[in-house]
Amino acid sequence: MLSQTLRGDTSAGMLTHRGGALTIRSIPLLLQRRSLLAAIAVCGLFVYPVPAWGQVGGELSRFVRWIDTLALEETEDVIHVAPILALDGSRGFIIADPREAQVRLYDRTGALVHRFGRTGGGPGEYRAPMAAGRCSTNEIWVADITGRITLYNPSADSVLRTIQTPIMPTYGAVLIDDSSLLVIGRVPGEDHLLHVLDLTRGEVARRFFPVPAGSAALGEIAHIAGFADVAVRADTIAAVFAFADTIALFNARGDRIETVPIRFQRFRTIPQDQPLPRSPGEFRKYRELFSTVTSIDWLPDGSFLVQYTDIVEGDQVITLVHLDRRGRPLFELRDTPRLLAIADGKLFFIRPGAELPNQIAIGVMSR
Helix, strand or coil: CCCCCCCCCCCCCCEECCCCCCCCCCCHHHHCCCCHHHHHHHCCCCCCCCCCCCCCCHHHHHCEEEEEEEECCCCCCCCCCCCEEEEECCCEEEEEECCCCEEEEEECCCCEEEEECEECCCCCEECCEEEEEECCCCCEEEEECCCEEEEECCCCCCEEEEEECCCCCEEEEEEEECCEEEEEECCCCCCEEEEEEECCCCEEEEEEEECCCCHHHHCHHHHHHCCEEEEEECCEEEEEECCCCEEEEEECCCCEEEEEECCCCCCCCCCCCCCCCCCHHHHHHHHCCCCEEEEEEECCCCCEEEEEEEEECCEEEEEEEEECCCCCEEEEEECCCCEEEEECCEEEEECCCCCCCCEEEEEEECC
16 A cells, blocks of 8 residues: 555555445434444444354465464453454554454564553544554554544554544545555545545545445445445555445546456345335345445555455355456455455465454465
């Protein structure tokens, strides 16, 4: 992501963003009975099921060679529920956990160094932190679902300042240079999904990637499940939208330079002959009718890894797709573990077969 990407500092090599995987804007229907995060959970976005294979790695092991495992330390106050992982240069890892309203620093062995944040609306408090990383100046930034960006000192024990943006909800963020944060999310009344935030001025400098045509007709479905994600390589930004079978490529200015079709094999589009749900119960059933693209990563050779999800009997099933630069599938594997991040050619997954999401498996693509 712009040579380096989200979940890491600008000296850590090529990282790829794994933070944006949900969306909610105005959902009065669901909020009548449940909180914002509970409504998100209905989509399956914060569910980490155990893959149903007997053999560790399953079919994925044909394409990924496992080289290491890692257990992130837990305590009475630190429990991983929905970890969003960022590489923190030579230091280790930064974990944002939206379900716990907490951010954690780990060393390379998985030992807990520091944890900060709690539920609330004050300085250093969060509704749901959706992304975190470190600037080359060593300051740590955290992006909350409420659109608030918090900057900390290098040890994250002191809040330096906060920036309240109009991007609500915020799905994720990518640091593209020392003064610019690419924020993924929506601004009420506008249709752009990507926003370049000038950290020095605390203002949004430009917006791009409009919501694809036809999404408005989906009503609340577009607000609840219509999220986006990005990956950045050199000066090119690759963006995906939950319901679209394309990858949109932009330059650093936000000009669209290409649209790459994704030739999915099993991706299910939203049915056009079904009435839209009118209650949380109806939505849960409706959500099982279609797939949603949840993430995109860029591999060092220029190919893509895209994840999409289906809800099957209430459980989230992840499909991992490897695409060449033209969008042609190299493999499409169903029921895979969640890919959390890519750094310097290493793939960080929740360990296949793990009962808890603090168990990480590290692999490389097989030649």
